Amino acid sequence: xxxxxxxxxxxxxxxxxxxxxxxxxxxxxxxxxxxxxxxxxxxxxxxxxxxxxxxxxxxxxxxxxxxxxxxxxxxxxxxxxxxxxxxxxxxxxxxxxxxxxxxxxxxxxxxxxxxxxxxxxxxxxxxxxxxxxxxxxxxxxxxxxxxxxxxxxxxxx
Amino acid sequence: xxxxxxxxxxxxxxxxxxxxxxxxxxxxxxxxxxxxxxxxxxxxxxxxxxxxxxxxxxxxxxxxxxxxxxxxxxxxxxxxxxxxxxxxxxxxxxxxxxxxxxxxxxxxxxxxxxxxxxxxxxxxxxxxxxxxxxxxxxxxxxxxxxxxxxxxxxxxxxxxxxxxxxxxxxxxxxxxxxxxxxxxxxxxxxxxxxxxxxxxxxxxxxxxxxxxxxxxxxxxxxxxxxxxxxxxxxxxxxxxxxxxxxxxxxxxxxxxxxxxxxxxxxxxxxxxxxxxxxxxxxxxxxxxxxxxxxxxxxxx
Numbered sequence: 336x337x338x339x340x341x342x343x344x345x346x347x348x349x350x351x352x353x354x355x356x357x358x359x360x361x362x363x364x365x366x367x368x369x370x371x372x373x374x375x376x377x378x379x380x381x382x383x384x385x386x387x388x389x390x391x392x393x394x395x396x397x398x399x400x401x402x403x404x405x406x407x408x409x410x411x412x413x414x415x416x417x418x419x420x421x422x423x424x425x426x427x428x429x430x431x432x433x434x435x436x437x438x439x440x441x442x443x444x445x446x447x448x449x450x451x452x453x454x455x456x457x458x459x460x461x462x463x464x465x466x467x468x469x470x471x472x473x474x475x476x477x478x479x480x481x482x483x484x485x486x487x488x489x490x491x492x
Numbered sequence: 493x494x495x496x497x498x499x500x501x502x503x504x505x506x507x508x509x510x511x512x513x514x515x516x517x518x519x520x521x522x523x524x525x526x527x528x529x530x531x532x533x534x535x536x537x538x539x540x541x542x543x544x545x546x547x548x549x550x551x552x553x554x555x556x557x558x559x560x561x562x563x564x565x566x567x568x569x570x571x572x573x574x575x576x577x578x579x580x581x582x583x584x585x586x587x588x589x590x591x592x593x594x595x596x597x598x599x600x601x602x603x604x605x606x607x608x609x610x611x612x613x614x615x616x617x618x619x620x621x622x623x624x625x626x627x628x629x630x631x632x633x634x635x636x637x638x639x640x641x642x643x644x645x646x647x648x649x650x651x652x653x654x655x656x657x658x659x660x661x662x663x664x665x666x667x668x669x670x671x672x673x674x675x676x677x678x679x680x681x682x683x684x685x686x687x688x689x690x691x692x693x694x695x696x697x698x699x700x701x702x703x704x705x706x707x708x709x710x711x712x713x714x715x716x717x718x719x720x721x722x723x724x725x726x727x728x729x730x731x732x733x734x735x736x737x738x739x740x741x742x743x744x745x746x747x748x749x750x751x752x753x754x755x756x757x758x759x760x761x762x763x764x765x766x767x768x769x770x771x772x773x774x775x776x777x778x779x780x781x782x783x784x785x786x787x788x789x790x791x792x
Contacts, residue, residue, distance in 0.1 A: 386563040411562050440562040443591075443599035447565040 341491055345484040352480030356473040361399055362423045363465040368400040370458050373435075377451040380444050387411060387440050399423060407436055431457070493580050494518075494608065497558045499551055502526065505537055516612070516640070516775075521605040522549040532640070532771055552603050559584055564599075569693070572597045573669060581611040581674030581681040611674065613682060617642070617776050618650040624781045624790055625650070625765050626659065630711050630735040632762060636742050637769035642776025643739040644671055644715055646769060648682060650737065651713055655685020664709035664734075666699030667692040672715050688713075700725040704732050711735045719753040726762060736763075744768055744779070745786060758786070765789075 372394065379390050388411055396404050402420050410416040416436060418429045435454055442450060495503050498518075506518070510528055517529035525544040526537040537545040559576050560567040570576045576584045585607040591598040625633050637643045651663055651672075665688050667673050673680035675692040689707045691699035696714055703709055712729050714722075717738045729736050742748035745768060757763065766782040769775075781790035 380565050384566045386561045386566045388561055388563075440560075440564060441557070442564055443568040443571070444565040445598065 337491070341488045344491075345488060348480050348484040348487070349477075352476050356476045358423055359465070359469045359472050363462070363469040364397070365399050365403070365421075365423060366458060366462045366465050368396065369403070369432075369435075370455060370462055372400075373451055373455050373458065376439070377448055377455075380447045380451065384444065403432070410436055428461075431461075493578065493582060497555055497578070499547075499554075501539075502537070502545060502547070502551075505539060505545065509537065510535070512610075513612075515610050517610070518608040519605070520547045520552055520555070520608075522547065522552055524605075532775060549602075549604070552606055555606060556584075556586065556603050568599055571600050574600070575669065577670045577674050577676055579674075579676045579681055583609045583611070583671060583674070585609065611682065612645065614642075614645050614649060614776060615652070616649065618646050618653055620778055621646075621767050621781055621790070622650065622653050622657075625737075625767070626654070626657075630654070630659070630661065630737070631764045632730060632735055633737045633765040633767060634717075634757075634763040635737070635739040635767045635769065636745065636748055637739075637776075638743045638771070639741055640775060641771045642769050643741075645776055646767070647713060647715060647737065647739055648672060648684060651684045651688065654711070655687050661687055661710040662689065662708060663687045664699070664703040664707050664712045665690045665692075666694075666696050666703065666712055666714040668694065668696055668699070668715065672713065696722050697725045700729050704729060704734060709734055711737060713737045715739050716741060719751050719757065723753055723756065723762070727760070730762060738763075744770070745782065758784070 375394075376387075376390060379385050385393075388408065391404055391408060394404060399421055403418075406416055406418060406420065416433065418424065418432060421429075421432075424432065438450060440447070498506070506512070506515070506528065510530055514530045515528055516532065517527075519527040519529070523546050526547055528535045528537055539545060556576075557564070559578060560571075564571065567576055571586060574586055576586065578584060586600060586603055587605045588600045588603040590600050625631050635643050635646055651665070654661055654663060663684075665672055665684065667675065667690055670676075670692045673682050673684060673688070673690050673692065675681070675690060680688075680690060689703070689709070691703055696717065699714070700712060703712060712734055714736070715738070717726065717740050719740070722738075726736050726738065740748065740751075742751065745766065748754055748766075761784045764784045766786065768779040768782070770777050770779045772779065777792075778790075779792055780788055783789050
């Protein structure tokens with residue numbers, strides 16, 4: 336019984352650690368998806384010139400990014416937006432995202448592309464930060480949690 | 493249709509005070525009274541307290557964002573030409589600051605006014621003139637009127653009448669500004685009958701040249717020709733045995749005569765019929781039909 340409890344406790348700790356580390360991965364994936372979205376959109380603006388709605392409807396997003404796209408489509412139809420459902424973003428990220436959302440599609444192709452280049456440049460910095468967090472913090476959280484769990488188990492034994 | 497684009501309060505006031513089917517134009521100028529044109533008469537839109545509605549710059553900018561579906565870049569070619577065509581043939585003229593690079597127009601920004609023109613199909617409006625324009629063959633015809641007096645409506649109905657009278661002709665519509673057929677997303681919003689091939693959003697020169705080569709038209713129909721730019725394309729078509737039906741802006745023949753190159757039109761007998769329309773008894777009033785020597789063959 337005692338061993339079973341120890342195993343359950345270690346599992347719970349590791350599960351929590353895993354979900355915390357996943358957030359860093361999700362954030363990295365989200366920013367990477369956003370970057371790819373803007374790059375594809377830039378190509379669209381330069382060549383195909385599909386309207387934003389048509390362009391978005393052809394994208395098959397994953398996980399949190401699908402929330403962003405559905406919020407964006409909602410903004411296009413109603414003019415209002417709420418990014419609270421995207422939990423992994425902090426306030427600063429949300430402000431930047433709002434800036435992107437409210438400014439896309441406002442200009443002729445030439446200026447739109449310049450604007451997209453600016454967004455992409457600022458995203459590049461965020462992406463490298465998120466990548467660094469993902470590579471450093473994810474294994475560290477898992478390792479520390481494992482150590483903590485083992486320590487707790489030793490104490491309990 | 494406009495419900496999706498106009499601010500709700502403005503739309504509600506319009507449908508409360510006017511019959512939508514009668515409206516010709518809705519004019520919004522930044523911070524000026526909103527004007528509704530019904531059967532060529534102007535009315536100011538007022539709210540329930542009797543105050544004039546004055547759309548702000550923001551309202552106009554938002555309206556243009558909505559009609560461009562938040563994708564200005566996708567409509568820039570239209571915006572550069574000063575208009576966007578909406579489904580059902582509604583045409584929105586746009587004014588603002590024109591951004592130029594050398595002599596090339598890049599875009600229009602800081603939109604200041606829009607003119608929403610709602611087309612009305614007036615079936616059989618060309619019937620009186622029809623017998624003068626078609627006998628054994630379709631005559632090269634120039635339809636003349638000042639803006640808003642029914643040239644395009646006449647032209648559309650004439651094309652439809654060719655279909656309705658089963659005059660089996662291949663009709664090429666050179667619709668440079670998508671005004672004749674109001675093509676949106678590749679689909680014409682206006683029924684011109686089943687004989688039409690449509691080139692839209694291209695120059696008349698391109699449509700005439702490529703249309704004659706590829707579509708073997710018997711008739712080419714086009715809107716708002718420029719006697720300075722389009723005469724060579726028209727001459728090429730006529731000399732290829734293709735009839736041309738075109739429209740031009742002028743109040744009447746005397747005003748048309750003052751236009752550059754009109755002498756060439758008469759001397760080289762480009763057109764064998766001139767149809768003059770006016771707004772005397774409402775838009776599209778047929779004032780007269782003239783032959784190639786400008787002698788009247790039908791006078792009201």
